Amino acid sequence: MKRVSIKDVAREAGVSISTVSRVLNNSAPVSDDLKEKVENAIKKLDYMPSNIAKSLRKGKTGTIGFIIPDITNPFFANIVRGAEDYLRQRDYTLILCNSDQDEKQEVKLLETLISKHIDGLLFTGTGNFNPVLAEKIERGFNVVFLDRIIQGISASYVIVNNSKGMYELLDYLTVTGHKEFVFINGNKETFSAKIRYETFKKVMGEKKLKFTHFYTNFSYEAGYNFGKKMKKMPDAIVCGNDLIAYGVIDALEDRGFKIPEDVSVTGFDDIPFSKHYKPPLTTVRQPMYEMGMKAAELLVKIIEEKQINTEGIILEPQLVIRGSTRRG
Amino acid sequence: MKRVSIKDVAREAGVSISTVSRVLNNSAPVSDDLKEKVENAIKKLDYMPSNIAKSLRKGKTGTIGFIIPDITNPFFANIVRGAEDYLRQRDYTLILCNSDQDEKQEVKLLETLISKHIDGLLFTGTGNFNPVLAEKIERGFNVVFLDRIIQGISASYVIVNNSKGMYELLDYLTVTGHKEFVFINGNKETFSAKIRYETFKKVMGEKKLKFTHFYTNFSYEAGYNFGKKMKKMPDAIVCGNDLIAYGVIDALEDRGFKIPEDVSVTGFDDIPFSKHYKPPLTTVRQPMYEMGMKAAELLVKIIEEKQINTEGIILEPQLVIRGSTRRG
Known part of the structure; x- marks a missing residue:
């Protein structure tokens, strides 16, 4: 599908590109007549402003990476659901990656995600020291560790006690x-x-x-x-x-x-x-759900408030006594 | 984190931008001496070629969207794992979205994903006719329906009999x-x-x-x-x-x-x-795993081979007899 550009909209509406831009961004007054022409052209061509171009200008993609061992483990499925629910509300999308706790895979996924300019990463890796990740964090890459603290890497985290x-x-x-x-x-x-x-x-x-x-x-x-x-x-x-x-x-x-x-x-x-x-x-x-939600919340805070100090959140577990253990 | 650009690399190496480009793309011979300078600068600055800029030029982002009802249902977790395993091998990443089978949510997610220029969509929605989706497909948006055929929309699909x-x-x-x-x-x-x-x-x-x-x-x-x-x-x-x-x-x-x-x-x-x-x-x-894998495979084929005809894959179910039913 050839993407419809702002130029196409301007041509279709018979106006200048800057007029289309003014309508789109509400940046300066435009006459009702011109506004209607632009809006009709947008509708007709199914034009959608490009988030990619915008993100290149703003240095933000609205995309978060999440590396987990395996989504078929219900523990992680529930964590991911908590994270995605929070991120969706805040207009971020989530790229999901399964690593099977393979350290080489983790590094490869990390490099792929960075090359796609994710705004930040939720990371549930092995827990072993990862020099590639450590270096990225050192340079300011936004990460929240989830269910992990990694020795030798100073980063924000959400864990359970x-x-x-x-x-x-x-x-x-x-x-x-x-x-x-x-x-x-x-x-x-x-x-x-x-x-x-x-x-x-x-x-x-x-x-x-x-x-x-x-x-x-x-x-x-x-x-x-x-x-x-x-x-x-x-x-x-x-x-x-x-x-x-x-x-x-x-x-x-x-x-x-x-x-x-x-x-x-x-x-x-x-x-x-x-x-x-x-x-x-x-x-x-x-x-689980809360772990995902809190980690996403913390990561968004780090991204949007450019928080530099790391922060750790420790959630409380709860003993649940049922029929698989005997008493006295 | 300020992104390191090709300009920064050129400045650091003391060479021209086109020399850096030649080294990166192997597009023309460069002397060993210059090559080493460029490689050292890349290493020092942790430069990574931008997939975003590249994708804007190529019209491809290497990103696939997947709208499912709920990842905490193991049925979908296993499907997603199959899809992600295939896509990872083919250098695509997967954006995961939960819709809870809410049609309004499905439309909103669809528009978000399109604004992020996904190359294609795996879609497990309600199965009701979705006019927004229908219009996008009409205009050439790449979609594979998974576990669904939607009346009134002609698109490729993977279902089970x-x-x-x-x-x-x-x-x-x-x-x-x-x-x-x-x-x-x-x-x-x-x-x-x-x-x-x-x-x-x-x-x-x-x-x-x-x-x-x-x-x-x-x-x-x-x-x-x-x-x-x-x-x-x-x-x-x-x-x-x-x-x-x-x-x-x-x-x-x-x-x-x-x-x-x-x-x-x-x-x-x-x-x-x-x-x-x-x-x-x-x-x-x-x-389940195969459903996800086959749907991802079909979608990548549609994207890369620019296939226009729709294709349907029907997988076989299997009766599994266990202890919850009595005999005779």
Whole structure:
């Protein structure tokens, strides 16, 4: 489709380009007669002022990039929805990129997005130091880290108090008589996985409890495979997210174990299916929609107010007790 | 962040702009000495050639819009993943927009996307005639409809043979002795909901079976609310998608009914959770990832080959029999 330009509108209306411009921008008075001619021409040609040309002049594109591991994980789908709802209200559009937590892919996506002159980036990467990203931020590129803080990079962020969530979960489990633990964690390079493990280990030490810990990845399959080959049952299996917990529960049930009678199982996230799972999952709720919304809000503030100081927002998790854990 | 221009690079390297351009585009031989100077300047200034300026010249932005109802529905998350995976390989980025099937919102999003000069649009709207979209397509705007055909608009599309899926499902249910049916369908303005109902009604008529049919919306809550107030149980409850089926199953179980002993329940889509649901859901699988991938592939073909004739791709659904339906 050949794009209709302001020249075409002027020709069609039989007026000068500057007259069309005055009508479009309301920048100077134009007679009703000329105004009508221009408006009819705009309608007839389906002319739309180019945001691209405008953005080149203003140095703004109204476009935000969002790099996440995988949109098919409901945790990220809910975060993205929160971000997009906020951005839409503020007339920004969202470019979505899946990275599968692959660091090379993250760098490639970052360079693509920058070459498209995004106004800013929401970034949920691995959590490992990324020199390309660090350099861009150093030069003033607008970024908000979501669900991540990256050591060695000073940038604004929105995270959830993972440590508190783990602490409350373990407090509940020990109070209800669980003494021996297995922790099936997610990807070891992920910020939140590391934090949760640190808190877990600390609590186990303080309370002198027996435990084993394993990094896997944040998927149903990881949980299922783990559940298939587990030998001795602990009192509780703490999982890195809800998907892992679903997998463990299904594998153990396939093997004839009863949840929670034989072993308690917990998740992390509280994705929408967890309350409907059978048994419904005891888990730590992360405010996913709010995480996306707050991160988008913070990024827009940084872009529009040219805020230089970094800002961190820490949201509160919430322990949700359901049927997958036993009492006392 | 002030953008570094080709001028800045030329100044830094102490060469002319055309020399920088020659190095960037490999358009004419440049001495090794000058080349090194330019490359060092590019590195030092972190210069990146502007895709925006390039796209203004070429009339291409490498950006695709995708309007869907809601990314938190796993059906759409899987479709979007398929599309984004394909587009990323072909160096396109994807702007994601949620419309909640609101027609006014769809028009607004469409206009925003066009003003950003997207190269093309993947569109999963209501399925009702949209005059704004029709006009754009008339003028040569590149669109592929996904999971929708819209009457009165001639455009390329990727759909699933919904009629065949419904036919096979009902064939299985009648062969296994189900005689009385309730169909809890999704949104009545949705293309796929209409097609499935047409086929359902036709089969019921041909086989002289008793049935009732209701339009609700494609959500867990719709199914749950329906299940809460159902009075007489049929032999089978056919649901418009898997989410509705989950809701019905949970509501009926809350009321003491057993699935499938008291009533069979079926879904549509086979989202990833359906095989893990308890009972695992009998449903009609739609090739979600493939739908997204094929639609993106078709759109890129239309854009790059300037294809004028419209093309329709019809993918095959697959009946998946699991534990939520009884036999004989």
